[in-house]
Amino acid sequence: MYSFANDYSEGACLQIMEELIKVNFQQSAGYGLDEYCLKAEEMIREEIGQPQADVHFITGGTPCNVLAISAILKPYEAVISADTGHINTHETGAVEATGHKILTAPNDDGKLRPEDIRRICDAHTDEHMVKPAMVFVSDSTEIGTIYTKAELKAIREICDEYGLMLYLDGARLGCALTANNNDLTLKDIAEMADMFYIGGTKNGALLGEAMVIVNDSLKENFRFYIKQRCSMLAKGRIVGVSFCTFFNNGLYYKLAKHANRMANALAYVFRKHGIKLYGNSTTNQIFPILENSLIEELRKDYVFLDWGAYDDNHTIVRFVTSWNTPVKEIIGFYDYFNKLMENRTK
């Protein structure tokens, strides 16, 4: 039974596995100070056009978010996020566990808007309230939508107006940057964000993300945070090797682009049958709004997640494709779904 449950169902992409094997028995320094990490850091600095940026390799996405937030904020400061943000919903209170409040804004499309930020900042006026000090966005968002360059710029501008740091969660940044409707580049993001991470786990690494610190004032002693927050690997080289491979000949983008294409194809299948997609994602997560009885049937043959009730008869579900989704599985789904829908209309 094929699974569209997520984009981390398999190991690593072939190229990364090959590189890991190649260096497996070579000795190197521990804790991310090895030659592979150093080389990957250099490659990323090049890729993002920021020769002075600091790059650190971290075990996963939640650790990245926790690290960024706890390193940026003073104890009484808070982070602003869309209420659907991963930090607010799917990190088991990891941010609060470091002592910080998340100030949230409701939304329909997974995105935070400048006016949300303004409203929240204006409402926090004295020492009886937390002090908003940073903004959290993710690209792509929890529902697969992406920020345009203009949107991100507007957020940057309001951050400047209010003296806020801007942090971008790039768990699925590859898919955002290779979406058909995207107009952002890694260089743009590095120019606008104070800190962000380039996701590896969901783009074909065994594990690991690349945290990028652009703002000089946030660089000092960041490795202390990594160690203290349980996010430093003894064999950090695993992640270093992965990112060397990712940014060799644009592999990172190719893997992401493939995931998007497979999702676009799936979206086409659903839309063909008049099924609406919640959020109209252009990246590797799509959210068909399906009749509950149809979901029951689909579950017999495919794995995917419930996302939330839509109405009494419909549920939003999530289909995720990945760097590794075989074209033949999409074709198989196309035939399968056509037949299923045909039978239902009989």
Add this chain to the structure above:
Amino acid sequence: MYSFANDYSEGACLQIMEELIKVNFQQSAGYGLDEYCLKAEEMIREEIGQPQADVHFITGGTPCNVLAISAILKPYEAVISADTGHINTHETGAVEATGHKILTAPNDDGKLRPEDIRRICDAHTDEHMVKPAMVFVSDSTEIGTIYTKAELKAIREICDEYGLMLYLDGARLGCALTANNNDLTLKDIAEMADMFYIGGTKNGALLGEAMVIVNDSLKENFRFYIKQRCSMLAKGRIVGVSFCTFFNNGLYYKLAKHANRMANALAYVFRKHGIKLYGNSTTNQIFPILENSLIEELRKDYVFLDWGAYDDNHTIVRFVTSWNTPVKEIIGFYDYFNKLMENRTK
């Protein structure tokens, strides 16, 4: 210039000051283990009809909330509150600073409802999310409204259904219990809440609140929390003496009732002039919706707080009365406001 800014503008009520002086030079044990505290604990157990309850005297309201929440919850557990709840808005992230997330429900009247609790619990299904484990309510609420017995019972029932602890913030519990439309008693609250506090600071004590722990499972080692969370007084006797005085001949209720009466009178003045009161509080905080130009004039002669914008021309303001608000100040305001409004309509 008289101030309706809050109910802690003066020192303590006369009776408490007299008792403090009476015992001032007597030696007693430190840290709340003195004879006055012990006697006050006994009086409170009697008053609430719970001979087995634990009672602790705490420096203030935010400390009480922090103590209760951090003592009740495990690190991954969260508290459910109205989004207007004091813990969510006016405690500078003190709850999050102990590592816990607050899950919030929007509302129009300061109150949490069973269906909010159900919805939040049902949405938190696995280890990627925090686990709701307690409910926070306050009586009176942030906008002066109160819970009916039926409402609180319904909350208790859903707490039982989902295995949640129920905690009640009683910063202004005196005013709630003596409101005209109240049908709850301290005994009712002690039967329904697992933990709650009886507010002293805002009811005429120099400082201090009485935390009551009814649920046996929450009693163990609570004094460790009080000490660790900076809320234990060396001279805890100050608070003990205050609560002995409060619950002697019903002084606690008399002081609160006075505050309510003064607020009711103020409300009458505003309503007489066709001014609507946001939330229709029956306790000692009222929230007139005033024209902005009127506010400007009023500010020349009275102190009160802005609560929030109502529309382009109107702002919700807060007037608070207290155990110490002189009747003559209310009469003075009546005359003053009549005249002011008369002049404005000319």
Add this chain to the structure above:
Amino acid sequence: MYSFANDYSEGACLQIMEELIKVNFQQSAGYGLDEYCLKAEEMIREEIGQPQADVHFITGGTPCNVLAISAILKPYEAVISADTGHINTHETGAVEATGHKILTAPNDDGKLRPEDIRRICDAHTDEHMVKPAMVFVSDSTEIGTIYTKAELKAIREICDEYGLMLYLDGARLGCALTANNNDLTLKDIAEMADMFYIGGTKNGALLGEAMVIVNDSLKENFRFYIKQRCSMLAKGRIVGVSFCTFFNNGLYYKLAKHANRMANALAYVFRKHGIKLYGNSTTNQIFPILENSLIEELRKDYVFLDWGAYDDNHTIVRFVTSWNTPVKEIIGFYDYFNKLMENRTK
């Protein structure tokens, strides 16, 4: 039965009680922004010779320490203290509860020494260890000893060498500054420490301490910490009034001097009978080393604390005098103890 258990067995000194009564029914701003606090801040700035210092009134000593440490340190930074320091032994892990490690040095006299600081700093070399960033000292110390000006200066110098902040816990600063062998002034301390507090609770206030921030870099948003860490009083005026009274005509020093004199007299009584005093304190806490059988007898008539075993037959006990210890109680003890010892030698 008279108690030498501690210096917070009674309420406030007469002068403070009188001032509290005088202003009791006057309205003032809440949360330490009232006129009494503002005046007391000004008086303290004058007293310490630091016109630019920030002064905040805090509920107690543990809160002061927690506030200072959590405001000064970044999450991965640690505080250096004598292992006997109050923060390391008698605060229920309140400092660790804010996320910080305490690095400790053994000692015989309650004091931290420059070489301890150097050794600890030199041993903390990379991101796998916490980073020492501040030094905690108390004057008087836990065993009543005091720092000389030369000793404190040497600590300041090593703090400068290693880039450490210096914080002084002044719970019993009055007694330190009025000890016979003291050569420090409040002005000296304010010149050397980055932050310190002047203790009120143990010197005759109902409650409250005056936190002084001398170092500009530590001033920003300190009130946020006070609120978040449960240490802000609604009626902050109580403490403001107390400190206005303390620094009017040198009352603060007079009260402390009295406590010292009473302790010196007690020390004389013990020494007269050949009893050694652990630490040879010159302030208001003395630590006689008594035979266990003698302790049993003494306990029938006086209250005092066990401090620790000395050898198989002797225990170190603690006698504390205060601003309020009556001369006649000391004379009474003198006669009593002479008689007791006489009977024992029969």
Add this chain to the structure above:
Amino acid sequence: MYSFANDYSEGACLQIMEELIKVNFQQSAGYGLDEYCLKAEEMIREEIGQPQADVHFITGGTPCNVLAISAILKPYEAVISADTGHINTHETGAVEATGHKILTAPNDDGKLRPEDIRRICDAHTDEHMVKPAMVFVSDSTEIGTIYTKAELKAIREICDEYGLMLYLDGARLGCALTANNNDLTLKDIAEMADMFYIGGTKNGALLGEAMVIVNDSLKENFRFYIKQRCSMLAKGRIVGVSFCTFFNNGLYYKLAKHANRMANALAYVFRKHGIKLYGNSTTNQIFPILENSLIEELRKDYVFLDWGAYDDNHTIVRFVTSWNTPVKEIIGFYDYFNKLMENRTK
């Protein structure tokens, strides 16, 4: 230049790499709920003789320690450890960052003793101090020594006497269990510890450790802690596959035994030249006490760590061997060192 710096200088052992490749493109559930993890959990339960134990796979050793301590302790409780314990020295205050104090005992051999535990517990008597509630030991210790069965049993007994939980850090448990002088088995440890982890990273896994929870009262909702503390891998299967491989035909022990043998051989080389070994470790870390001038020469050809000054002319250094240390490197070192010493005596 060959490195004896640590036991995580290379990737994974061949057998694990082969298994990772074998399953690389198979889909499985995320977050450690995959078939490989489930199978490995079962194999470990079998190996330790505890069919009811819970097993969780964690990213690394510091995360394991943080998870165990923060899951076992209430906010006011503390953990007892040797002062040389990893949690106290090399985790950047990660334990304190979760709010807990570490109570430490000095030692000469890396081990905690029952009398240390008793002394610490007896000294913590009331709510002004933290409450000791668990004991932390590691086997092998930071200096390579191991606990005997009798020693661990004595610790278990005092834990029972004082109501403490016993947790064992098994970062190098393989080397402890295969040391020549060891008399403990995994089954013994599982009978005595409430929680412990079996180290993978330092025994030839790419990353990951197996946390074992034997005590039923500690099992509930442990996955919430893993997620919240940044220690849950999306592709948890990597660790599951590793432990399936480790406990197939005793590979885990074979790898560790090899590391020990190589260290024993190195120890022989040093001892042959009259060089003393600090701690007399029998596991894969040895600590020769070398003349400083000799260290300088050795550093030209080998990598190893300084451990600490011994006297003015000698330093304790650390040589670590691993599952992957080639026999020929040891032979090479033997010849090299003989020659070096010969030249020095000329």
